[in-house]
Amino acid sequence: RHGARDLVRTELDGALTVLCERYEGKRFNSPNDVAVKSDGTLWFTDPPWGLPRQREGRELDWNGVYRLDPSTGEVVLLSKEHTMPNGIGLSPDGQTLYLADTGGHPSHPDPARHELPAVVTAYPILADGSLGAPRWQTPTRCDGMAIDRQGRIYTTSREGIVVLDPTDGRILTTLPMPESPANCTFGESDGMTLFITARTSLYAIRTAVPGARSR
Numbered sequence: 001r002h003g004a005r006d007l008v009r010t011e012l013d014g015a016l017t018v019l020c021e022r023y024e025g026k027r028f029n030s031p032n033d034v035a036v037k038s039d040g041t042l043w044f045t046d047p048p049w050g051l052p053r054q055r056e057g058r059e060l061d062w063n064g065v066y067r068l069d070p071s072t073g074e075v076v077l078l079s080k081e082h083t084m085p086n087g088i089g090l091s092p093d094g095q096t097l098y099l100a101d102t103g104g105h106p107s108h109p110d111p112a113r114h115e116l117p118a119v120v121t122a123y124p125i126l127a128d129g130s131l132g133a134p135r136w137q138t139p140t141r142c143d144g145m146a147i148d149r150q151g152r153i154y155t156t157s158r159e160g161i162v163v164l165d166p167t168d169g170r171i172l173t174t175l176p177m178p179e180s181p182a183n184c185t186f187g188e189s190d191g192m193t194l195f196i197t198a199r200t201s202l203y204a205i206r207t208a209v210p211g212a213r214s215r
Helices: none
Strands: 007-010 016-020 034-036 042-046 064-069 074-079 085-090 096-101 119-124 136-139 145-147 153-157 160-164 171-175 181-187 193-198 202-206
Touching: 034 085, 042 085, 064 085, 085 145, 085 153, 096 145, 145 181, 153 181, 160 181
Parallel strands: none
Antiparallel strands: 007 016, 034 042, 042 064, 064 074, 085 096, 096 119, 119 136, 145 153, 153 160, 160 171, 181 193, 193 202
């Protein structure tokens, strides 16, 4: 939650359970997006978009990527080297993390990061849960993302839904949208509808392949 600067779970009765709100005693910036692995761990990004002027009230000197183990409450910092980490996703086999960085912004504490390009990066997840060296990186601006069962990455871009190949990150196709999309997820009982939130509307596209569930 941007304004509350935390991660919460909505219970069946509608109550909210706070899962985490700090790293080493300092409040998060404004958690943005989350991917859930089959082992229950939550992988999430923490840019400053929810802070006033993207900087007021900041307690951390970076915009991080984290992993939370809800069973223990442990929060692990995976990376603080990204400029504006945003959308996040996991491959169907749970071995690769996809991360969208929306690029340079004047609110970043490091002036050297003010002009960096927007990219989507694929990281191998190592045996200890840390991230290895990038497998590939694709220059494209992405807000949110979803993964299908064959591993393709559906990213929300100014151009529409840009679909990336999981092996090398090349752009397979772009699905034009009536307005710029913000996030997307697979749903319906068969998992074969891609729901897309945009600036003023909610859209749905039937797909030939269902969405993935990370192992």
